[in-house]
Amino acid sequence: MGTTEQRTTGRGGISVDGVTRSFGTVQAVRGMTFEAPPGAVTALIGPNGSGKTTLLLMLASLLAPDSGSIRIGGADPLQDPVAVRRSVGWMPDTLGVWDSLTATEILVTMGKLYGMVPDAAAQRAGELLAEVRLSDFADKPARVFSRGQQQRLSLARALIHDPAVLLLDEPASGLDPGSRVELRLLLRPLAAAGKTILVSSHVLSELDEMADRAVFVSGGQTVKTQSLDDVGTQLRWYAVSARDTGALLRALEAQGLAAAVGEGTRRSHVRVQLGGEEQAAEVLGYLVESGVGVCAFAPASGALEETYMSLEGEKP
C-alpha cells in the first residue's frame, strides 16, 4: 500500500469555491463553497431540487460552472478535463445501463474507455463484481437486474478505473436495508485507503453511519458544514420513555429541564433538549436513580436529521 499514500496525497480532495450555475432563468446553484478532504466520506445533504445533482455534474466535468472555481486533486475540470476524468468515478442518480450487455461487458467497456487494456479491465471487472456481490450475475444481461443490483453495478462502474475521487449521487436510493449496510461497508475501506468520497443524499439515517463530514445545501447554496465528530457537543433532542410518564415529567422539571410529551409517534415519550453527550449521561443517571422506571433514552433523531430539520425551519 506504499503507492497508495503517494497517489492520494498527491491528488488531494475536492475544493469548491463560490460556484454558480443557472439553466436559463433557473438558478440551480447559487453559490456553493466547501472542501471534501481525501480519506473521508463527505455527505452532501439537501432537499430535492437544492442543486446537489447539478453540483455533482460540474464536479464530474460534464457541466461548466457559470462562475466560481472547482479543483479536483488540484485540477480544474474546465482547463484539464482529462486529468479530472482519470481521477473521478461518478455514479449518476439516473440509472443508465445498456440493457442487452452483461455486467462484465459493461464494466470491461467502461474500463477500455478509461484506457485500460482489455485483460486488465476484465480482471478488474471480475474483482469488482465479487466486491458488490454480483458475481453470479456477471454474464447476465443488465435488463434482468433488480434496482438494487443495478445500483451496485453502477457503483462498480464508477470504481472501474480505480479513481481517487468518488462522486455518488443518491447511491442508496432503492436499496434495501441490507444493501445499505453493504454500501457502507464498501465505502468505509475506500475512504480509509485515502480516497475522497462525496455522497449526496436526503436519506439521513444512512449518512449518519457512513459520513465523516456533512455539507448542507439549500436553495442552491451551501448553508452549513458539519463534522460528525462535533455531534458529542451538539444541542440535541432526546426521546425518553418511562413506565410512569407523569413521574418522569416531574423528575425532569425538578432538574430544571423543559420537557414535553412528544407527539406524532405511536408510543408515548417525553422530548427533552440536552446540550451534548455529557449532559445526557448525567440526566440518565439521575433518572435511573430517581426510580421513574426509564425504559428508553436515546437521541430523538439522527445527528444529521437534527441539523437538517433546523435548517429547514430557517428557510424563508
Add this chain to the structure above:
Amino acid sequence: MSTALSPQSTPSPGLGYFKGIGTVFGLEMKQRLRSRGWYILLGVWFVVIGLVAAFTAWVTDQQTDAGQVLFELMVAFVLLFALLVAPALSANAVNGDRAAGTLAVLQVTLLRPGQLLAGKWLASWVASLGFLAASVPFLLWALALGGVDPAIAAVSILMLGVELGVVCALGVAVSTLANRPLFSIVVTYMLVALLSIGTVIAFGLSTPLVRGTVEANVPQWKGSAYLQPSGAEAEFTCMGPLFETDVYHTDRTAWLLAANPFVVLADALPYSEDNLSGGPLEGIGQAVRYAQAGAAASGPECINGEPRADDVPASLFPIWPLGLTVQFAGAALALVLAWRRLRTPARRLAAGTRIA
C-alpha cells in the same frame, strides 16, 4: 482488505483515438446485434425486396435486356428502401442514449466527442449495410440473367453504400442536435425527402425562371431520314423564316438535381452510350444529362437556321461528383454542429435538457 478495493499500481495510459472509436463501435454493435427489432426489419426487408424482384422479373421477362433492366430496378428499389431504413437506424443514436441515461456515462470517460460520433456513425452505417447485404442475393439473381456490365454492378453497390453512409451521418448528427428521438427521426426523414424529392421539386419550380427565347425555324427532312435511328448526323436542313420560340435553359438549374441520391447513383454508373437498355437508372442518368445540356439538346430542332445537335454533348461533366460533394459537405456541417453540442464541460444546454 480485498484486492478489488486497493488501488492498482500503474495509472492507465491514455485512450487512443481509434481505440476509442472501436470501443464505441463495439458497444453499439453488440446492442444492435442483440436487439430483435433489427432482425425483424431485416426479415421484412428480405421478403419485400424478394417480392419486388420476383414481380419485376416476371414483368420484364419478355424484354431483350431483361437482366440489365431488372438489375437497375432492383438497385433503385434498394436505394429507395435504404433511404427509408437508414434514418430509423441512425437518428436515435445519441439522444436515445441521452434518454436512457447512458450518454453521460460515456462522456465522463476519456472518450472525446469526435470518437463518440465516429463510433456511433460507423455502427449505424454497418447496421444499414446489413440491409444492403440482404439484397445482394436478388442483385445476383439479376446479374445471373446476364447483360449487366460488371463495372455497373460494382459501382451500383459502392454508391448504395456511400449513400447509406451519408444518410447515417445526417441521422447521427441530427440525433445529437435534437432532444427527442422521435423528432430527430422525423427531421432525418425530412432531410432525406429534401434530397430525394425536394431537389426534383426545386428543379421543376425553377424552370420558369430560366425560360428564354431562341430564333428557330423548321426542319426539312431528306426523304424518310427521320425514321432512321438517331445518333447519326442530322439528315435535315433548316428552312423558312426564323421565329422566336420558348426554350428552357435547364443547364443553369441542373445542379439543383446533383445532390439527389438517385441522381448521384444513376449518374455515376459507367454506361456505354451506344448500348442503352432502357433501365430506370439509365433513364434518370440520361434525363439529367439532357437537363444539363439545356436548350442545346432538348429545344427546337433548328436554332438560328442551324440544325442542333441531336445528342447530349459528350463534353458535359458528370454531375455526381458535385452531388457527393454537396452531400458530404452537408453531413460534415451537421457533424461539426453535433460535435460542438457534445463537448464537455458543457456551457450551454438546450431548454429542458438534463445532461445525465
